[in-house]
Amino acid sequence: MDKLAEAFVIALKMIFSGDPVVMEITLRTLAVSASSTVIACILFTPLGCLLHFARFPGRGFVIGFIQTLYSMPTVFAGLLIFLLLSRAGPLGELGLLFTTKAMVIAEVFLVAPVILGLVISALKGVAGEAAETVRALGAGSLQTGGVVLLEARFAILSAFLMGFGRAISEVGAAMMVGGNIAGRTRTLTTAISLGIGKGEVAESIALGLILMILALLISLLVHITGMRKS
Amino acid sequence: MFSWLRFAGLALCLALLLPGCGEQPAPVPETPAADSTALEQPEGFPPRERVERLLIATTTSLYDTGLWAYMEPMFEDQYGVELDILYAGTGKAMEWGMRGDVDVVVVHDRAREETFIADGYGLSRTPFAYNxxxxxxxxxxxxxxxxxxxxxxxxxxxxxxxxxxxxxxxxxxxxxxxxxxxxxxxxxxxxxxxxxxxxxxxxxxxxxxxxxxxxxxxxxxxxxxxxxxxxxxxxxxxxxxxxxxxRNVYAVIPLSTARNTDMAQNMVTFLTSPETQELIGSYGVVEWGQQLFTPCAGQDL
Incomplete structure (x- = not known):
């Protein structure tokens, strides 16, 4: 018990003294997670809108499939991206394996279904009553679409934050395609995993606390955007 | 049916949502500090970026003792390259080597190392330390x-x-x-x-x-x-x-598929040089009160 308390004290010291390694790892984690979330937002929000507004055969199946991908194990996603980017793989020429770019690619892959699925749910959430009302007032398709999007904007924003939460807490894929190289591809989660392997408890707790604080901030943001909606 | 107007609605949706993305930290895909470290150059020359990478996969036991973290800056300064160190068990390190994903492996299983070289993946096997x-x-x-x-x-x-x-x-x-x-x-x-x-x-x-x-x-x-x-x-x-x-012998193997075989060979030279050998022999004495590795360059182990 003493050891545990001691580890927490060392952890807090590391955080508040601005330990350069801890700071560097934290910044890299934020950069990788934010990049992958932004890319996934730009690529997949329009696709989510398309899937919501468009009508085509098999639409229900596609949406169901996307929701299945929510629970895609991250190590498996990591393995697929690893095989893709490995020098013996189809994109090996790019030399992306064991770089932060590879980690961003893997995380876009993991965040995309979350954003797609939640954007569709967000639009669906307002589509019913609001869309009916607007249409009853004589609005055309364009105006109806606009109103639905406007109504859903906070729910969509919280979808982005959920995606960011998935990216920042991800460990399996980050480890496989990033390789956890010190000063280059090490993030909070992979550093924690190494720290546990090396028996460096205090350092792991420090990094874990930072990750928890970041996750808490994200869920607060999700909560606040949810409040503004209602 | 999917109409023209709905398409316009989608365009609107993008415009509306992008500011939402902007609230998150700006994308900074690459932040490694080492990349911007310029090498010493004669005056009048623009600083050369340290862009070349040498990827090495080392066994976890060498990594966890901190020996690599200790030797990394020395190698980087001596050869002007960014050394990126991956750690894995001998089996996984060799798997990376076979796929061409790393340039050098440092492992400890002589039988498998010899097969690895016979199969054409490794160029040579050089023991440099044991415990x-x-x-x-x-x-x-x-x-x-x-x-x-x-x-x-x-x-x-x-x-x-x-x-x-x-x-x-x-x-x-x-x-x-x-x-x-x-x-x-x-x-x-x-x-x-x-x-x-x-x-x-x-x-x-x-x-x-x-x-x-x-x-x-x-x-x-x-x-x-x-x-x-x-x-x-x-x-x-x-x-x-x-x-x-x-006896547990660690050996270094530069790979035939290395991006730069000369640089991979430099790692062998570095590990077997008298300075590095002495350093390996004295590593850990302060922290653990005893020698962790015995240098053995030049011996057939």
Whole structure:
């Protein structure tokens, strides 16, 4: 018990003294997670809108499939991206394996279904009553679409934050395609995993606390955007 | 049906949502500080970026002792390259090597290393340091194997079959050594593996395996360096110490598929140079009170 308390004290010291390694790892984690979330937002929000507004055969199946991908194990996603980017793989020429770019690619892959699925749910959430009302007032398709999007904007924003939460807490894929190289591809989660392997408890707790604080901030943001909606 | 107007609605949707993305931190895909470190250049020349990377996969036992973190800046300064160090068990390191994902591997399993070279993946095998494997266990030595010959101890453990033995079970060099010891004891590894609950496969690195042995009050085969680093955290001690059969030799292998074979060869030169050899020999004395590795460049081990 003493050891545990001691580890927490060392952890807090590391955080508040601005330990350069801890700071560097934290910044890299934020950069990788934010990049992958932004890319996934730009690529997949329009696709989510398309899937919501468009009508085509098999639409229900596609949406169901996307929701299945929510629970895609991250190590498996990591393995697929690893095989893709490995020098013996189809994109090996790019030399992306064991770089932060590879980690961003893997995380876009993991965040995309979350954003797609939640954007569709967000639009669906307002589509019913609001869309009916607007249409009853004589609005055309364009105006109806606009109103639905406007109504859903906070729910969509919280979808982005959920995606960011998935990216920042991800460990399996980050480890496989990033390789956890010190000063280059090490993030909070992979550093924690190494720290546990090396028996460096205090350092792991420090990094874990930072990750928890970041996750808490994200869920607060999700909560606040949810409040503004209602 | 999907109409024109709905398309326009989608365009609107993008415009509306982009500011939402902007609230998050700006994308900074690459932040490695080392990339911007310029090399020393004669005056009047623009600073040259340190862009070349040498990827090395090293066994976890060398990584966890901190030896690589210690040697990394020396190599980088001497050869003007960014050294990126990946750690993995011998099996995984070689797998990366076969796929061409790393340029150099540092491993510890002579038989597999020789096959690796014969198959054309590695260019040469150069031993540069060794230490010893040890059998560790609870201080009270429940199986009564203290100071036995390793293979006799393994026979005793398998006959006892109640005290846990925690195997790495991860195709690492330590795991290979364990399999050699079972063979030396005249026992079939596959039979032992499946002979009961006492034989536990951790499928993990050395550290987690030692933690598991500690929790289960069992025995494990470990490299001495990792065990010394862990000694304070686990209630285990060395039950069977060094002997020639327990020698653990680390060798460096530049790969035939290396992006820059000259740079990969530089790693061999670096590790076997008298300065580095001396450094390896004195590493760990301050922190653990004893030498962790014995330098052995030029010896056939």
């Amino acid at each position: 010893f494997f040890v059998i560790v266990g609870p201080p009270e030595d429940p199986a009564g194997i203290r100071d036995m010959e390793p293979q006799d101890a393994f026979i005793a453990l398998s006959q006892n079959a109640t005290i846990p033995f925690i195997s790495r079970g991860d195709e690492s060099g330590t795991h290979a050594q364990e399999q050699r010891l079972w063979a030396a004891a005249g026992l079939d590894y596959e039979t032992i593996r499946t002979s009961g609950d006492w034989y536990v496969e951790a499928a993990a690195g050395m550290g987690p395996t030692l933690n598991m042995a500690n929790e289960m009050r069992g025995y494990a085969l470990a490299d001495i360096a990792t065990f010394l680093a862990y000694q304070g955290d686990v209630d285990l001690e060395i039950i069977i110490g060094s002997g020639d059969a327990m």
